Amino acid sequence: MIIHLKKNLNKQRIEEIAQLVKAIFYVKDDIAVLVTPAGLKELPKEIQDDVDQFWPMKNDLQLANKQYRSERRTVKIGNTIIGGSTNNVVLIGGPCSVESLEQIDSASILMKDLNLSTLRGGCYKPRTSPYSFQGLGLEGLKLLDKMREKHGLNVITEVRDATQIEEVIQYSDVIQVGAKAMYDQGILRACAKTQKPVLIKRGFGSTLQEFAQAAEFVLSGGNENVILCERGIRTFETGTRFTLDLCGVAWLKEYTNLPIVLDPSHAMGYAYGISDLSKACLAMGIDGLLIEVHPDPKNAKSDAAQQLNYAEFTKLVGELKAMAGVLNYNLV
């Protein structure tokens, strides 16, 4: 159950109530928002006088649930707002990994030239082998920082595990929680304590319910700026790298109130399908796209097969902008 307490309650009373109903709570705009386990279906008598509004919930998808807030939430990325009734679609582009100043600067110029606002680039790579390129780490974060300053771009980068979460919070405009870290409470609970936007990627073996509930760890800690990112699930089909779950996106749109970004690059795993899939995603009605682009994909240090080159990316952005115009979206 979600409970909004009345505005004038003191901290001690709030804590008393929270303890009584076994709730997590945070305070926003002077309102204490309590969330109890979903098992609680009726308001206890002892607290009825203190309650402004309450929502019994069917399961632990609570703050992210449309039954609680029916309109899509807004999230501000730098100066760009997505979600709500903005019709904005943020097209996040950039290389899989930050590899060098030259490379990331080049990608930044591409983004600026195309009038796009938000740059991606991995610094801590969650590779499945310790013997592969692991990312530039802090050095990469500092390069992203430079790009923000030099080009005025928002930057988004992935946190791999809880040991570098503070650095990532410090250096990025959007914190990306990667698919392999979706259940990582060390990360999620740290993200709950900042107000920076958090983009949570769906674990490739995670159900929609689990995915949406990962957001609850951030929301219930008081950070309402959460974005969900579908990036493909693992299925029996190995002709493509993963399987982009657009039925799942329809489900997220029906049941959750969070902005949704789609990542066709990681789903497909091959450059050839990215263009068609990006158009499909845009046509569905979503809040953002995440597309990998690299100055020289064949020699990329990670994800070589799936990154577009500049010509492909430029062509695709043009097509998406045309389509966005018709469908009444703004590609930002």
Added chain:
Amino acid sequence: MIIHLKKNLNKQRIEEIAQLVKAIFYVKDDIAVLVTPAGLKELPKEIQDDVDQFWPMKNDLQLANKQYRSERRTVKIGNTIIGGSTNNVVLIGGPCSVESLEQIDSASILMKDLNLSTLRGGCYKPRTSPYSFQGLGLEGLKLLDKMREKHGLNVITEVRDATQIEEVIQYSDVIQVGAKAMYDQGILRACAKTQKPVLIKRGFGSTLQEFAQAAEFVLSGGNENVILCERGIRTFETGTRFTLDLCGVAWLKEYTNLPIVLDPSHAMGYAYGISDLSKACLAMGIDGLLIEVHPDPKNAKSDAAQQLNYAEFTKLVGELKAMAGVLNYNLV
């Protein structure tokens, strides 16, 4: 290997050659087309003088492979052609099951009113329980036949198993091989002997390679009118009925030369996502859509949750037509 023999060969010589290279063959426009197991990589000397053209192939995806014919094939459904460079997208609509004359006539009128050409309706239902509604069988086929006559619609209906394949071939304009029957050689081999279009649905547990190879059973028998239909695969995600595999569609577009129809209704399993998914499918660039619509979905005898009502369907068709116009497709 695919081999085109020279035009003037007599039947005996063709058969000799086929036996020598262990090939299946058919004759089309006076050309004998032989297909050997993909293991054969070089043309045997004994037959080189008889060969016009040949294509060594990597695996048993052969006649459906873009390496053999790089352009998308065309298929004629009634008076409508899809595939090739037509930019036509056939929007197949109708109820899950033919339930009564009144019901199917009503659906037919809806289709005509929306200027659409092709009506679906199941008569032999591949239910997973013997205690559910099994379809009207031959009686249903005859109702579809009436709709063709009365309204000038093309009709497509599903064959459940090999025992009713001849009836389905006789009464329908397009033979639908259902997902559960994708491997059914009794059906596929019978479809190879007609020239009617065959729409093969992907088995929900079948790989893309297996799916495309199912078409080889029909193509190699001499029926070149094959359409592939992606309708969702079975994954760990059960929040939706199946998972529509659009990465797989990108793969099919890259590697096969067959027209592609998408079925968001069976993939999603719920009416609420059909509209968004249909738009996504259309934006990808495909040859057809298959959408279930019923005069009274709640009381449908099968697939009650996923069928659109007339208002929803009409609205969706309007939106798809607008989008098709912009993207330069013709919805037929």
Added chain:
Amino acid sequence: MIIHLKKNLNKQRIEEIAQLVKAIFYVKDDIAVLVTPAGLKELPKEIQDDVDQFWPMKNDLQLANKQYRSERRTVKIGNTIIGGSTNNVVLIGGPCSVESLEQIDSASILMKDLNLSTLRGGCYKPRTSPYSFQGLGLEGLKLLDKMREKHGLNVITEVRDATQIEEVIQYSDVIQVGAKAMYDQGILRACAKTQKPVLIKRGFGSTLQEFAQAAEFVLSGGNENVILCERGIRTFETGTRFTLDLCGVAWLKEYTNLPIVLDPSHAMGYAYGISDLSKACLAMGIDGLLIEVHPDPKNAKSDAAQQLNYAEFTKLVGELKAMAGVLNYNLV
């Protein structure tokens, strides 16, 4: 709901009642067994006087459900009985495909030498490519027939689709419905009309519920001799051919009353794991094993990687017999 009518009812009354409750029925030992859709939870007043016993059921897993018959059913294969309280475990062995008289005779001699009763061998192969070896067909069935006569072995062979079901019923002691044909009602309904045992393999994309319900098509037609065979499901893991679902076997043992045979050969897809898996299967408590063995696996015309050679098979049978002795099972 399952309904046993009283013994002395005439055929007309039975049909009247069946029609009234929309039931399928068969008569066994003078008792009419009716099965209605599971939606029916209460006995209609009009028929209460005609009913001997009845079982309201939760879903359409009915005749195969332990709630209806709590003891494991018995099935007779030739002179061998499995299931019930027999503790018999039938070890079905033989090649993937019948390839020649010499080959199948050799395998038969191996089986006899090891004191085993039941020989497998495919004649109609459900290959995913039309360009692969398709099996010897009727000629193969006749070779199996010879083996039965010459060596006194029971033979089991697969039906691929409904076009050869009558032949397979005629020539085999156990009809095998393959994984790709699990939903094939043309086959299942034909199997319902014989009294020969039917071994249904689980579709590799089929849920346990669907699998068990496939048996209902046979059982509700009056053939009670159904065996369920788990042979691996398709998952994201491709290091092995399929994933043997022993959790699923535990489910089948808990909820169904049918004998269970396991097929580690097709699940694993590689000879190296068959021995360990066979022991695991036996230790679980099941009614049979199906293991592929070939005189010369490397040159087998199908499934070359997974068939054991004679030495491996002989060693494994010895180990299984030792283990069976200790666990109080009889390997037959």
Added chain:
Amino acid sequence: MIIHLKKNLNKQRIEEIAQLVKAIFYVKDDIAVLVTPAGLKELPKEIQDDVDQFWPMKNDLQLANKQYRSERRTVKIGNTIIGGSTNNVVLIGGPCSVESLEQIDSASILMKDLNLSTLRGGCYKPRTSPYSFQGLGLEGLKLLDKMREKHGLNVITEVRDATQIEEVIQYSDVIQVGAKAMYDQGILRACAKTQKPVLIKRGFGSTLQEFAQAAEFVLSGGNENVILCERGIRTFETGTRFTLDLCGVAWLKEYTNLPIVLDPSHAMGYAYGISDLSKACLAMGIDGLLIEVHPDPKNAKSDAAQQLNYAEFTKLVGELKAMAGVLNYNLV
């Protein structure tokens, strides 16, 4: 490639060589063990004089690969050794979560009474909802510590994320890396720096290759005491909680050199199947079992459905011991 350098090399030369071939290295028994990316197939000339032995590898499954060390490694848990040629099978038992002194003491007494050596109990629970019971945390670790002292049991407990890894290393005899944390390099790299045994559970969406490679993060840091634990993967089948992948276990036995523990409790998710599955696992030939047992499963704070009660556990242990005796294993 794995490279063993000659014994008498100084640290500077080792580092030079490591840098040259882009290797990670550790020193064990005076031998520097270097691991380069698997792409390196030939030994560079400049270092040939410094090399004692080397193993070119096919992929990044290197130190855990049988091609490097063909015998199963041993791991010491307290005074118990598993793996190698010991034939020991450690039966790890205990509740899902440590809930109270009384509860964990009671479980410890049960373990001692059954002559078993190793107790499990979760303190940091990786729940999918922030509103569920999250475990006792440090307090729980201290209770486990007491159990070690009081009953002489080895204790194993799970690390949820990198923020509590140091505590878990300090208080436990075996560090359990949970399925949801399998990719967590913050955890894995910390585990590489201790010599305590590490039990890595397979992510339920992770391939066998990825699973085995997770071990490489620990092994390549110099901790050779790694155990792999299969605990069920996520498939389309939801009748059971997960699908225990015994084909995968056969693969691990064929290709890796690490001891293997199986967890039927989490795979099955229901108490009814645990007994059959445990016997199957034991019969396969593995190094350990992990089975959840609780004094009062229905009122357990987590995983209520799958924990055995004491009577069930006691009966099962008796049966497993009998079977182990026959199969020549020692249940410890």
